[in-house]
Amino acid sequence: MNRNRSAFLLALPTLVALIVLFIVPMGYIFYETIAENGWTDFVNFFQDEFYRGILITTVRVSLITTLITFLLGYPTAYFMARTKSKLKNVLMIVILFPFLVSAVVRSYGWMVILGKQGLVNQFVQFLHISEEPLKILYTETAVIIGMVHLLLPYMILSVAGVIQNIDPNIEYSAYSLGANPAQTFWKVVLPLSTPGIFAGCTLVFIMSMTSYVTPKLLGGSKFRMMSTMVEQEVNVNFNWHRASAISYILLFAILVILFLLNSATAGMTKRVGGGKNA
Amino acid sequence: MAVLELTNITKKFGDFTAVKNMNLTVADGEMVALLGGSGCGKTTTLRMIAGFTEPYAGEVKIDGRVMNKIPPYKRNVSIFFQNYALFPHMTVFENVAFGLKLQKLPKDEIRSRVEKILTMVKLTGLDKRYPRELSGGQQQRVALARALVTRPSILLLDEPLSNLDAKLRVEMQVEIKRIQKETGLTTIIVTHDQEEAVSLADRVIVMNEGEILQVGGPKEVFDYPATPFIADFMGFSTFLHGTVEEKGADGGRIVCSGVSLAVEPAELKTLEKGDACIAAIRAENMEVAEGFGQNVVGGHIRSLTYKGQRTRLEVEGCFAEDIYPAIHDYEKTGEDGQILIRLPKEKIRVYKA
Ligand SMILES: Nc1ncnc2c1ncn2[C@@H]1O[C@H](COP(=O)(O)OP(=O)(O)OP(=O)(O)O)[C@@H](O)[C@H]1O
Numbered sequence A: 001m002n003r004n005r006s007a008f009l010l011a012l013p014t015l016v017a018l019i020v021l022f023i024v025p026m027g028y029i030f031y032e033t034i035a036e037n038g039w040t041d042f043v044n045f046f047q048d049e050f051y052r053g054i055l056i057t058t059v060r061v062s063l064i065t066t067l068i069t070f071l072l073g074y075p076t077a078y079f080m081a082r083t084k085s086k087l088k089n090v091l092m093i094v095i096l097f098p099f100l101v102s103a104v105v106r107s108y109g110w111m112v113i114l115g116k117q118g119l120v121n122q123f124v125q126f127l128h129i130s131e132e133p134l135k136i137l138y139t140e141t142a143v144i145i146g147m148v149h150l151l152l153p154y155m156i157l158s159v160a161g162v163i164q165n166i167d168p169n170i171e172y173s174a175y176s177l178g179a180n181p182a183q184t185f186w187k188v189v190l191p192l193s194t195p196g197i198f199a200g201c202t203l204v205f206i207m208s209m210t211s212y213v214t215p216k217l218l219g220g221s222k223f224r225m226m227s228t229m230v231e232q233e234v235n236v237n238f239n240w241h242r243a244s245a246i247s248y249i250l251l252f253a254i255l256v257i258l259f260l261l262n263s264a265t266a267g268m269t270k271r272v273g274g275g276k277n278a
Numbered sequence B: 001m002a003v004l005e006l007t008n009i010t011k012k013f014g015d016f017t018a019v020k021n022m023n024l025t026v027a028d029g030e031m032v033a034l035l036g037g038s039g040c041g042k043t044t045t046l047r048m049i050a051g052f053t054e055p056y057a058g059e060v061k062i063d064g065r066v067m068n069k070i071p072p073y074k075r076n077v078s079i080f081f082q083n084y085a086l087f088p089h090m091t092v093f094e095n096v097a098f099g100l101k102l103q104k105l106p107k108d109e110i111r112s113r114v115e116k117i118l119t120m121v122k123l124t125g126l127d128k129r130y131p132r133e134l135s136g137g138q139q140q141r142v143a144l145a146r147a148l149v150t151r152p153s154i155l156l157l158d159e160p161l162s163n164l165d166a167k168l169r170v171e172m173q174v175e176i177k178r179i180q181k182e183t184g185l186t187t188i189i190v191t192h193d194q195e196e197a198v199s200l201a202d203r204v205i206v207m208n209e210g211e212i213l214q215v216g217g218p219k220e221v222f223d224y225p226a227t228p229f230i231a232d233f234m235g236f237s238t239f240l241h242g243t244v245e246e247k248g249a250d251g252g253r254i255v256c257s258g259v260s261l262a263v264e265p266a267e268l269k270t271l272e273k274g275d276a277c278i279a280a281i282r283a284e285n286m287e288v289a290e291g292f293g294q295n296v297v298g299g300h301i302r303s304l305t306y307k308g309q310r311t312r313l314e315v316e317g318c319f320a321e322d323i324y325p326a327i328h329d330y331e332k333t334g335e336d337g338q339i340l341i342r343l344p345k346e347k348i349r350v351y352k353a
């Protein structure tokens, strides 16, 4: 009890700052929106196919991004956590490199690569795969490519941290009991890394749902996600109420999906990482 | 049920050689104890046998087949890890059943075998717990059950009983020995504890710095360590420098710090008269003497430590070195801490200095 209380004191400054600077203003905006227009902005959003489509696109892009970062990131994370080779440090720098470049610069980089005259299209034409230049830039594909690049490090670092803490002898135990590497992976390593997978997927999913620069620059003017739509409502349509309604719908969408993800993995996360009496 | 052969195996970590040119054959159904100080390469040796790491040089053979390139899951070698390495996300039952499920045994058989082995390690009723809900000693026994239940051809135990109380440890020693004999399991057990080694194993292997120093029957290694170093490790407490005084067919004598001691003639086989030597004796082999006689020396007790049945003394003034007898049911004798100690002739080992 006493220890809990002092731990609470440690968290207090952050908690106060969050409440004063974040929760209160958010509540205020919500109140303002509801007070003036009631629920009409929310209702309109879901009745209008255009807006519904934006929400669906946002969720789809985020889920695909999360899935791809997981599929690419997990093996890399496993290698990072288990290798003894000197390549590890090099790989670490390569993985962290996207963090060193601003999102804007990185997106312009992808524009150069994916554009009509970009590297990819030069390559495609050189190999005569297609005579017409492929349209990649300003599509959903380009946005997903950019987001995967941006968010991969979060997935890798989250998963590698957890795998690093799995005692290698646990894997060796499985081998010596007759499990081949595939069985060891499915029955031992993967279940034990669920906390890392959960953390990584949560981070990546939230960041894709709320990302702004990447969809704006790589998606072009016709591609819209929730956050770019908020900006458009504020700066172009001057409809602040709708902008705040969209923000809230985005927030709830994230919470609902995280809740679903959480309940899906809760059993395993609890078994693996839970406290002494979990 | 297999013969294990190690020929000239060497393991290096960078420039450091953890195991040097080790040769060892373990017969079918034999139980061998690997004994040695911390960091001498015991675990590394087991890891090479299990196949987790490949030897730098040499061969690991099971039943005559070279195993160097065979992955661990095809070797049928079970290992008990020093740190247990239980599967944290599985219950006790699932941990123990893991290997049996992989063998695709029928459910009923898995259940009955797991229950039987859990009874044996005295963990009945705990099968639904997770490893983190168990005490250290209970976890240790789950790991032991998990390694035993699959009926491997070779069983490797890395300090399986280090975390148990004295009573449970003896019980487990008996159980391990019983299962091992019943199933004829070829077993290597690693231990720090010389008494555990001699009570469990058919043969004892003493290692130091990656090398085998002595291989022998338990009694041989316990009573006749090959070198003073091994003697020290096997619990010999007292070491005396001296010279050989007399070497004859029916008796030998050595002189240590001016005191002449009778020793068995066999002890002087490799020594000549006048050679420098080291005499060693185990603490519990020395006794309190009532009066002067053969190999009786007088000294002064500097300190004494009560150790239950025995009292460990530090006696000075008998030789240049102090001697450390452990006396059964010690009662104070003599005046002012004066004491007479006998070093029985047949208990003294003599080494070339
Ligand atoms: N992966 C490794 N890299 C470098 N050195 C290692 C590695 N594993 C073991 N060693 C070294 O090899 C030596 C032997 O280690 P090993 O684990 O076999 O000792 P041990 O006899 O089992 O000791 P203990 O009784 O303390 O368990 C030690 O000096 C250790 O530091």
Ligand SMILES: [Mg+2]
Binding pocket: B042, B043, B044, B082, B158
């Ligand atoms: Mg060890």
